[in-house]
Amino acid sequence: MNTLFDKIWDAHIVTTVEDGPTQLYIDRLYCHEVTSPQAFAGLRNRGIKVLRPEKIYCMPDHNTPTHDQDQPIEDTVSRTQVDTLMKNAEDFGLTHYGMMHPKNGIIHVVGPERGLTLPGMTIVCGDSHTSTHGAMGAIAFGIGTSEVEMVLASQCILQDRPKTMRITVDGELSKGVTAKDVALYMMAKMSTSGATGYFVEYAGSVIRNLTMEGRLTLCNLSIEMGARGGMIAPDEITFEYIKGRENAPKGEDWEKALEYWKTLKSDEDAVFDTEIHFDAADIEPMITYGTNPGMGMGITHSIPTTDGMSEVTQTSFMKSLDYMGFQPGESLLGKTIDYVFLGACTNGRIEDFRAFAALVKGRKKAENVIAWLVPGSWMVDQQIREEGIDQVLEEAGFAIRQPGCSACLAMNDDKIPSGKYSVSTSNRNFEGRQGPGARTLLASPLVAAAAAVTGVITDPRELM
Amino acid sequence: MKAKFDILTSTCVPLPLENVDTDQIIPARFLKATTKEGFGENLFRDWRYDKQGNKIESFVLNDPTYGGKILVAGKNFGSGSSREHAAWAIAGYGFRVVVSSFFADIHKNNVLNNFVLPVVVSEPFLQELFDSIYANPKMEVEVNLPEQTIVNKATGKSESFEINAYKKHCLMNGLDDIDFLLTNKEKIEEWERTASR
Numbered sequence: 318m319n320t321l322f323d324k325i326w327d328a329h330i331v332t333t334v335e336d337g338p339t340q341l342y343i344d345r346l347y348c349h350e351v352t353s354p355q356a357f358a359g360l361r362n363r364g365i366k367v368l369r370p371e372k373i374y375c376m377p378d379h380n381t382p383t384h385d386q387d388q389p390i391e392d393t394v395s396r397t398q399v400d401t402l403m404k405n406a407e408d409f410g411l412t413h414y415g416m417m418h419p420k421n422g423i424i425h426v427v428g429p430e431r432g433l434t435l436p437g438m439t440i441v442c443g444d445s446h447t448s449t450h451g452a453m454g455a456i457a458f459g460i461g462t463s464e465v466e467m468v469l470a471s472q473c474i475l476q477d478r479p480k481t482m483r484i485t486v487d488g489e490l491s492k493g494v495t496a497k498d499v500a501l502y503m504m505a506k507m508s509t510s511g512a513t514g515y516f517v518e519y520a521g522s523v524i525r526n527l528t529m530e531g532r533l534t535l536c537n538l539s540i541e542m543g544a545r546g547g548m549i550a551p552d553e554i555t556f557e558y559i560k561g562r563e564n565a566p567k568g569e570d571w572e573k574a575l576e577y578w579k580t581l582k583s584d585e586d587a588v589f590d591t592e593i594h595f596d597a598a599d600i601e602p603m604i605t606y607g608t609n610p611g612m613g614m615g616i617t618h619s620i621p622t623t624d625g626m627s628e629v630t631q632t633s634f635m636k637s638l639d640y641m642g643f644q645p646g647e648s649l650l651g652k653t654i655d656y657v658f659l660g661a662c663t664n665g666r667i668e669d670f671r672a673f674a675a676l677v678k679g680r681k682k683a684e685n686v687i688a689w690l691v692p693g694s695w696m697v698d699q700q701i702r703e704e705g706i707d708q709v710l711e712e713a714g715f716a717i718r719q720p721g722c723s724a725c726l727a728m729n730d731d732k733i734p735s736g737k738y739s740v741s742t743s744n745r746n747f748e749g750r751q752g753p754g755a756r757t758l759l760a761s762p763l764v765a766a767a768a769a770v771t772g773v774i775t776d777p778r779e780l781m
Numbered sequence: 782m783k784a785k786f787d788i789l790t791s792t793c794v795p796l797p798l799e800n801v802d803t804d805q806i807i808p809a810r811f812l813k814a815t816t817k818e819g820f821g822e823n824l825f826r827d828w829r830y831d832k833q834g835n836k837i838e839s840f841v842l843n844d845p846t847y848g849g850k851i852l853v854a855g856k857n858f859g860s861g862s863s864r865e866h867a868a869w870a871i872a873g874y875g876f877r878v879v880v881s882s883f884f885a886d887i888h889k890n891n892v893l894n895n896f897v898l899p900v901v902v903s904e905p906f907l908q909e910l911f912d913s914i915y916a917n918p919k920m921e922v923e924v925n926l927p928e929q930t931i932v933n934k935a936t937g938k939s940e941s942f943e944i945n946a947y948k949k950h951c952l953m954n955g956l957d958d959i960d961f962l963l964t965n966k967e968k969i970e971e972w973e974r975t976a977s978r
Contacts, residue, residue: 331972332965337947340965342972352864354815363959368969380813394813401815445863445887459887461865463894463957471962473969477945479886509800510857513886543860545886609800609860629855629908633799726809726862735832747804747861749827 320481320587321550322516324580325456329439331473338475343372344438346468347424348411350377350402351728352443356466357405367409369472374433375406376414378423379728383691383718386416395729409469422694422720425449425662429533430696432562436551436578441468446662446744447546448539452532453559454551454581456516459540479545480514480590483583485521488597493778495672496531497664497742497761499523500538501603501613503595509611513543515591518583523597524549529558530668537663538744541610550582602777604649605746605759608637612746616764616776622646640748641756642736649758649774656739657688657769658751659762661725664742665693667700669762674709676766676780682714683772689731690715691723713770727752740768784896785955789877790923790934792849794841795914801854802861803888807870809862820866821873842874846918851878853910853922859888868895878924880931882907893948894957900924900931900942909936926953 319327331340348356353375360367367373380395390396399416406413414420420431425446428434436454441447443465450457460474467474486499504511517539519532527535532549539547549555556575559565566574605613606620614620620638622645623631638645659665659673670692682688690710692698698720701707707717724731725743727750733739735754742765746757758774767777811823828840836843852871858881859867868891871879877897882904889899902910913920913935920935926949932939944952951957 328976332968334947334961337945340962340968342969342976351812355817355865358816359959363963365963368966379809392813398813398815443863443865445861447863459863461863461868461887461891461894463865463959464890467958467962470959471965471969473962473965475947475958475962509860510883510885513857513883540861543857543885609802629797629799632797633855636798726804728809728812745802745804745861747802749808750804753808753810753827753832 318584318586318588320583320589321454321518321548321581322456322481325437325439326478334475338477340473341439341476342473343441343468345433345440346373346465347428347440347442347447348373348375348402348465349379349424349442349444350398351379352462353405353465354398354401355462356469357409359466360409360469365470367411367469370410372472373411373469375402375411376421376424376427377402377416379722379726381416381721382729383689383721383723383731386719419695422696423662423665423722425537426665426693426697429453430562430694432559432565435559435565436555436581441474445540446537448544449533449537449662451539451546451548452529452536453555454548454578456546456548458546479516482512482515482517482544482591482593483589484517484519484593484595486519486523486595486597487521488523490523490597490600493602493763493781494600495761495763496527496534498600498603500535501605501610501759502600504538504541504611505603505613506595507542507611509541509609510543512539515544517544517547519547519549525552528668529554530666533666534663538610541744551578602761602764604764604774606641606643606649608640608746608748610745610759612637613759616650616774619646619648620644650776652738652774653685653772654740654758654768654774655685655687655737656733657686657765658724658739658741658743659765660689660691660693660723661743662693663744664762665691665697667697669742670697670701670706673762673766674706676763676777677713677715677770678709680713680770682769685772686769688715688769689718689724691718692720694720724751726750740765740774783955783957786877786896786898786926786952788923788925788927789850790921791851792919793851793853793914793922794847794849795911796841796852796854797911799855800857800860803859803864803867804861806859806867807864812864812866817869819873820870821875824870824874850876851880851922851924852876853880853907853914856881856883856904858884860885863887865891868892868897872897880907880910893952896952896955898924898926898952902931902940902942906933906938906940909933909938
């Protein structure tokens with residue numbers, strides 16, 4: 318009567334501290350340049366080595382510019398951080414995919430596409446969107462830098478066992494509704510703290526019918542409901558995706574792995590601490606109007622009014638709308654926007670580019686819009702070119718930039734100017750997230766594409 | 782940053798906003814450092830300073846009326862990014878306790894790992910605490926880790942708070958998790974041998 322989460326968690330318990338946390342063994346640690354330097358410095362201060370270097374993969378992604386990556390980074394502070402990761406990887410004997418390396422990209426895009434993320438694994442990274450990897454049937458969650466240091470030192474982490482939640486979405490998604498919309502819908506229903514303290518398993522016919530990349534998008538956003546992670550039981554779609562990838566098991570090992578992976582699902586009688594159900598028929602293309610990802614709505618809906626809100630909640634709500642320049646009760650359709658960002662660990666995969674390209678094909682980018690299209694990795698970039706998607710995009714007036722996290726958190730030059738509206742396929746619309754004063758509207762690649770060609774917030778179904 | 786914690790009595794800084802995310806605690810553009818020092822200067826940077834770098838006088842950290850080692854914030858504090866820089870900023874500024882009715886998971890671990898105590902109180906206790914602070918900014922709160930209690934000294938009301946015994950031991954003795962894990966290497970190797978069979 319175990320859940321999928323229980324099965325993987327229990328298999329990785331090294332020991333349990335009396336009246337305290339579980340010591341959990343970690344199969345894979347991913348390191349990027351922002352949250353790791355102090356952890357490596359910690360090892361040096363303690364005079365210790367990395368315990369299991371072969372289980373750790375490093376790559377810069379947050380600071381990397383999306384142009385001229387063959388040149389040194391102009392921002393010297395960014396350059397130092399990227400160089401520090403390279404030096405740390407070298408000093409401690411870890412695999413490192415540096416800038417311009419054909420395997421470089423956003424760490425949460427690279428892990429699955431290289432077969433480094435596999436079902437049944439425990440995976441951590443100093444990045445909250447590590448939840449992405451749970452889509453492959455793994456326990457994957459974001460950690461702080463002290464915890465990165467823990468894993469470097471011991472290949473283990475001390476964690477309290479989270480509660481379990483199953484979110485079941487049944488029915489069939491209607492036209493123009495993507496995995497991103499499903500996630501934004503859940504967040505709007507559950508708020509950004511609705512799943513705090515939980516590990517989520519997604520189930521139901523909608524989830525089973527999602528492609529692997531759609532599942533990665535959905536699990537990526539688990540943290541935005543407060544969950545430590547989200548996961549999906551691996552099935553034929555998962556196995557098909559993994560087979561033949563660079564680090565996937567081969568030959569006999571594949572057969573053996575497959576046999577094990579097929580056991581990775583919640584038992585029929587498994588009991589979850591919380592069960593939640595949603596109906597696909599209620600979900601339409603979504604867009605956010607506020608400054609946290611839970612402040613989202615169907616694109617044809619209107620911003621809520623403050624009726625019935627407590628004073629404290631109303632204060633935060635109005636602060637948020639003031640920042641966005643919106644009024645309670647108004648519709649966003651037809652509002653002029655300034656920027657479109659396609660990319661990030663949320664929507665920077667090949668399917669996202671295919672969807673965006675399909676909608677803009679035969680149309681032209683609106684003149685008032687600046688569009689940044691940033692592949693999640695060099696592998697995605699290569700696929701874009703092999704499939705001729707670059708031609709379609711160029712004909713419509715779009716250019717493709719070089720891979721990285723880019724305008725999702727604007728640690729490089731890709732900053733949305735103060736006061737400007739950005740329809741973004743990324744994961745967070747916090748104040749200043751895309752640059753000081755930037756106003757972010759989170760949406761799917763289809764909604765972003767519709768805004769990019771019309772210059773205003775548009776229901777993509779009208780163009781499909 | 783290792784520091785022992787037992788009983789702290791201090792005035793408070795009130796921040797009655799909900800869903801304060803780690804991007805507000807420390808914006809991404811300040812994450813480029815490779816050490817843990819200096820983040821306190823940029824705590825709540827974009828609420829504290831305008832675009833020209835001038836202090837925004839109305840923001841609580843710039844208001845001399847309020848001060849102390851205890852930050853009191855609205856529910857769902859520390860949501861969003863896993864950046865431990867947010868915890869370094871809070872600790873670096875000089876806070877030793879954050880009080881809220883609800884914390885995001887990763888941030889809660891991060892502050893604990895930096896010897897800052899997150900104290901979860903009930904929503905009514907929190908609202909009354911805000912009222913007490915605004916009524917008298919000099920009023921103090923006592924946070925007692927050994928007893929796991931928090932006392933609003935203006936009203937005399939107290940609540941107990943949760944913390945697991947292991948973390949309490951670490952905090953009271955200035956020990957971190959790595960100190961613990963390094964004494965545990967045999968068990969790690971034993972697990973690896975069992976798993977590979």
